[in-house]
Amino acid sequence: MPEEKFTPPAGAFTRSVTNRFSHCDPAGIVYFPHYFDMFNGLIEDWYTQELRHDYAQLIMGGRFGFPFVHIECDFKIPSRIGEVIELTLLVERIGRSSLGIAIVCHRDGVIRLRARMVTAMMSLETKKPVALPQGLREAMEAYQRRTAAA
């Protein structure tokens, strides 16, 4: 399988993760569920640092949840202990209560894995979907516009 190159769009939200001993399995590579945990951490930071909506406050204060309804992921190159990988978040689609994102994991400009994930905002009280609050939606839309590939 040929390498697939990746350069994040200007302004895209990217964070580094060091692959820990505890991420790795007896084969010496990252055990795949840990990637999904890294993705959730990236999303938390994106809400808090990029969208300026504190994720912890949305959960514990607002009593909202963001469960995933769909995930798909292609794993291209395994990652090893000690390697630093980059995770970039891109917005694909903003619905009434749903959000479709792509997360690209890369290193040295080459894709390691790529995921598409759809989440739905819900109330932890009613257990029902809720519409994305206006301020949050606008922050998502602005992010999507400014990171759209030319």
Place this chain on the structure above:
Amino acid sequence: MPEEKFTPPAGAFTRSVTNRFSHCDPAGIVYFPHYFDMFNGLIEDWYTQELRHDYAQLIMGGRFGFPFVHIECDFKIPSRIGEVIELTLLVERIGRSSLGIAIVCHRDGVIRLRARMVTAMMSLETKKPVALPQGLREAMEAYQRRTAAA
């Protein structure tokens, strides 16, 4: 979203998992990466108990790995602490070194989530894909035949 019913085919490999305190997040539901860990445990048991090829021995003795190359998952109903859920494994496609499976997570005949996963057998020494050994392939094919829906 309407409920989706599920009855495992006769002879399908199904195991129960109790949702632990540690599986659950501050929203009180199973944190999604734990499902992927449960899936891996199910696959381990399927190799060892159903296909009669000891998974630990394949990894540590045979120096083989079974990394995932593709995963997709639809989450339909969240699961809560203390609930016992059922996981059923079905074979979709057997390639030269790859294996496509479906895992259905259900309770009381209703689907909670459903995943499709493709794994590739590889050598931990050469880091290259290897053809599924004949005995393992035959066990997979026999399982696929006897669990194919009528």
Place this chain on the structure above:
Amino acid sequence: MPEEKFTPPAGAFTRSVTNRFSHCDPAGIVYFPHYFDMFNGLIEDWYTQELRHDYAQLIMGGRFGFPFVHIECDFKIPSRIGEVIELTLLVERIGRSSLGIAIVCHRDGVIRLRARMVTAMMSLETKKPVALPQGLREAMEAYQRRTAAA
């Protein structure tokens, strides 16, 4: 270090755990934080199955928590993927809201690791310790008596 033998007292609560691929680290042995997760699972099952107080119900219904205040653990023999280990829970001390337990992890009558853990029952609403309810305390005391070494 010489082996240390262990035979659980008659009636002691013991559960088996299969060491999973995902429990193991690049050194091929169980990554130690997973033991603590296994211990918590054992305690959950002990409440529900042995003391007949449903753990999930205590947490989600009763809004109680059982945080640890002290843990100590001696690791004697590492465990490997595919091995089945036994976990035995013994009661050391029952306080007003606190509970001191020992957990012995063993295989073939030889100790793998041994932990002592102190937990305190608290209210998730007030964040304060609460006295162990009478029925729960009596179940703990009865268990302690019937599993005390002669």
Place this chain on the structure above:
Amino acid sequence: MPEEKFTPPAGAFTRSVTNRFSHCDPAGIVYFPHYFDMFNGLIEDWYTQELRHDYAQLIMGGRFGFPFVHIECDFKIPSRIGEVIELTLLVERIGRSSLGIAIVCHRDGVIRLRARMVTAMMSLETKKPVALPQGLREAMEAYQRRTAAA
């Protein structure tokens, strides 16, 4: 229980950790095994960044392991989602192949939890303890001296 104050000695190795959604349990506080995982991450960074011995290289290249032989931990104040906590590593005792460390988790100068952990360097090939290499030992001793409280 009164608060216990803590100021790291000058030059002590301290790293921040953000408590993630995935660290927290249905009670909304960090699930305790995650602290041990954080501790291991701190130790990895300490080897690599402070002692200048690359941890990943020691494991995968040198085929060494650093299993724990003893752990004790006192949990004083729970931590919540979104909180940033500080972890400080101090050296207590350097043996032939063993290392005794203390890890203090604190926030705003107040101790959250405190652990003492003893690890032993071993060969992954022979499964036997090995003497700490001279360069590594000297780096540990120098760190211990420069961070000893006056």
